[in-house]
Amino acid sequence: MNGKISRTLLIETPALPGNLGKVATAIGMAGGDIGEIETVQVGPTYTMRHITVQVDNQEQLGELLEVVRKLDGGIHLHAVSDDVLRAHEGGKIQMVSKNPIRSLADLRRVYTPGVASVCQAIKEEPEKARIYTSIGNTVAIVTDGTAILGLGDIGPVAGMPVMEGKAALFDQFAGISGVPILLNSKDPDEIVRTVKNISPGFSGILLEDIGSPHCFEVEERLKKELDIPVMHDDQHGTAVVTLAAVISASKSAEIDLREAHVGQIGLGAAGLAICRMFMAYGVKKVFGADKSEDAKERLKQYGGHVMGTLEELMEQCDIVIATTGVPGLIQEKWVKPGQVILALSNPKPEIEPEAALKAGAAYAADGRSVNNILGFPGIFRGALNSRSQEITHPMLVAAAEAIAGCTKLGDLVPHPLDPRVHSVVAEEVAKVSLATNKNRYDYV
Numbered sequence: 001m002n003g004k005i006s007r008t009l010l011i012e013t014p015a016l017p018g019n020l021g022k023v024a025t026a027i028g029m030a031g032g033d034i035g036e037i038e039t040v041q042v043g044p045t046y047t048m049r050h051i052t053v054q055v056d057n058q059e060q061l062g063e064l065l066e067v068v069r070k071l072d073g074g075i076h077l078h079a080v081s082d083d084v085l086r087a088h089e090g091g092k093i094q095m096v097s098k099n100p101i102r103s104l105a106d107l108r109r110v111y112t113p114g115v116a117s118v119c120q121a122i123k124e125e126p127e128k129a130r131i132y133t134s135i136g137n138t139v140a141i142v143t144d145g146t147a148i149l150g151l152g153d154i155g156p157v158a159g160m161p162v163m164e165g166k167a168a169l170f171d172q173f174a175g176i177s178g179v180p181i182l183l184n185s186k187d188p189d190e191i192v193r194t195v196k197n198i199s200p201g202f203s204g205i206l207l208e209d210i211g212s213p214h215c216f217e218v219e220e221r222l223k224k225e226l227d228i229p230v231m232h233d234d235q236h237g238t239a240v241v242t243l244a245a246v247i248s249a250s251k252s253a254e255i256d257l258r259e260a261h262v263g264q265i266g267l268g269a270a271g272l273a274i275c276r277m278f279m280a281y282g283v284k285k286v287f288g289a290d291k292s293e294d295a296k297e298r299l300k301q302y303g304g305h306v307m308g309t310l311e312e313l314m315e316q317c318d319i320v321i322a323t324t325g326v327p328g329l330i331q332e333k334w335v336k337p338g339q340v341i342l343a344l345s346n347p348k349p350e351i352e353p354e355a356a357l358k359a360g361a362a363y364a365a366d367g368r369s370v371n372n373i374l375g376f377p378g379i380f381r382g383a384l385n386s387r388s389q390e391i392t393h394p395m396l397v398a399a400a401e402a403i404a405g406c407t408k409l410g411d412l413v414p415h416p417l418d419p420r421v422h423s424v425v426a427e428e429v430a431k432v433s434l435a436t437n438k439n440r441y442d443y444v
C-alpha cells in the first residue's frame with residue numbers, strides 16, 4: 001500500500017448521463033486515484049455505486065471528501081468505509097436455506113403440506129424437535145448492550161457488530177448457528193422473562209456484554225430456571241481463557257500457580273469470574289482492586305482479598321490481570337521484573353504488551369490474544385454434543401486445561417485460528433459433562 005490510504009465511498013448519483021463523470025472528475029481533481037467502481041443498486045431515478053479511491057494521506061482524504069460532499073444536482077456521499085467498515089456492510093451473517101427449492105415437489109416437502117406431518121411428530125414427541133428442526137444446533141447470543149467490549153453502555157444496536165462477530169465465530173469454529181438477540185431493557189426481571197420466553201427456539205444461551213452487577217443476577221436466575229446451557233461469556237468464557245494463559249505462563253516461568261499471588265484489576269463481570277475461577281482452582285492468594293466499593297465487597301464475599309490501590313496490587317502480585325475497560329491504566333513504572341501481566345480490555349489494553357515487557361514483565365499479553373474466542377465455541381459445542389442441560393464449573397476447568405494443553409511451551413495461548421483447539425475443548429467439555437451431569441436428554 002506504500003503508506004497510502006484507501007477508502008470506499010458509497011455515492012448516489014441521478015440516473016442521468018454525465019453524473020458519474022462529474023464524481024470521477026471531482027475525485028481526480030482532489031488528487032484521488034480511482035480503483036474499483038461497483039454498481040450496488042439501480043433505483044428508478046438514481047444509481048448507488050461503491051467507488052474505491054486511494055490518496056496519499058489523511059489531509060488529502062479530508063479535502064477529497066469535502067469536494068465530493070459539495071457536489072450538487074442530486075449527488076450524495078452516503079458512506080466512507082475503510083476495510084473494517086467494508087467488511088461490515090450489510091452485516092456479517094445471514095440465515096440461509098439448507099435445502100434448495102427447485103421443484104414443486106421440493107416445495108411441498110420443505111413447506112406445506114409436507115411440513116405438517118413433521119409438526120405433528122414434534123407435537124406428539126416434543127424431543128423430536130432436536131432431530132427435525134435447527135433448534136438442537138442453535139444458540140442465542142443475548143445482549144442488552146450495557147458493557148459492549150470496554151466501550152460501556154452503548155446500547156444493543158451499537159453492540160450488534162460484536163454479536164454478529166460472535167455468531168461468525170460460533171459458525172466457523174463450532175458449526176453452531178448463533179442468533180443475536182438484542183434486548184431493549186436493562187431490567188433483570190425483564191431480561192430473564194424475555195430470554196425464558198424465547199428459549200424454546202434455542203439449545204443454549206450465550207449472554208454477551210451484559211454489564212455488572214446486573215449480569216450476575218441475570219445469569220444465576222437463567223441457569224436455575226432454564227434446562228438448557230446458559231453461560232455469560234464475559235464472566236466464564238474469559239475466566240477459562242485467562243486460567244489457561246496463566247497455567248501456561250506458570251509452566252514456562254516455573255511459578256507454582258497455587259502458591260502465587262494473583263492480582264485482578266477490575267472486579268466487574270470478567271474480573272470477578274476470573275478471581276472465582278482462580279480461587280476454585282486452588283490459588284490461595286487472590287487479590288483484587290476496583291474503583292467500586294460494591295465490586296470489592298463482592299470479591300470479599302467470595303473469599304478474595306481487597307487491595308487499596310492499583311500500585312499496591314502491582315507491588316504484591318506475581319501475576320496481574322486487568323479487565324477494567326480503561327486503556328493505559330497500568331503505568332510502566334509499576335511493573336515488577338518477572339511479572340506476568342495480562343491486560344485484557346478490548347479494544348485497548350490497560351498496558352500494551354510491548355511496554356510491559358520492556359518494563360521487565362516476563363510474559364505479557366492483551367485481549368486480542370487472551371480472548372474468550374478460544375473458549376465459548378468449544379464449550380457450547382461440547383455442551384450440545386453431550387446434550388448437557390447446563391455448563392458446570394468442572395466443564396469450564398476442562399476447557400481451560402484443554403486450551404493450556406494445546407499451547408506451545410513459551411506461548412500463553414494457542415492461535416485462535418487453530419481449529420484443533422476448538423475441537424479439543426469440545427471433546428474435553430463433553431467428556432466431563434457425560435461423566436458428571438445427571439440430567440441429560442435421552443431422546444434417541
Ligand SMILES: NC(=O)C1=CN([C@@H]2O[C@H](COP(=O)(O)OP(=O)(O)OC[C@H]3O[C@@H](n4cnc5c(N)ncnc54)[C@H](O)[C@@H]3O)[C@@H](O)[C@H]2O)C=CC1
Pocket residue numbers: 147148149150151209210211212233234235238241265266267268269270271289290291292295322323324325326329344345346347366367368370371372373
Ligand atoms: N479479552 C477478553 O476475552 C475479554 C475482555 N473483556 C474486557 O474487559 C473489560 C471489562 O469488561 P466487563 O468485565 O464485562 O465490564 P464491567 O463493566 O462488568 O467491569 C469493569 C469493572 O472495572 C472497574 N473499573 C473501571 N475503571 C476502573 C479503574 N480506573 N480502576 C479500577 N477499576 C475500574 C469497574 O468498576 C467495573 O467493576 C472490557 O474492556 C472488555 O472488553 C471482557 C471479556 C472478555
Ligand SMILES: CC(=O)C(=O)O
Pocket residue numbers: 148149150209233234345346367371372373
Ligand atoms: C472479547 C469480549 O467478549 C469482550 O471484550 O467483551
Ligand SMILES: [Mg+2]
Pocket residue numbers: 149208209233234
Ligand atoms: Mg464480551
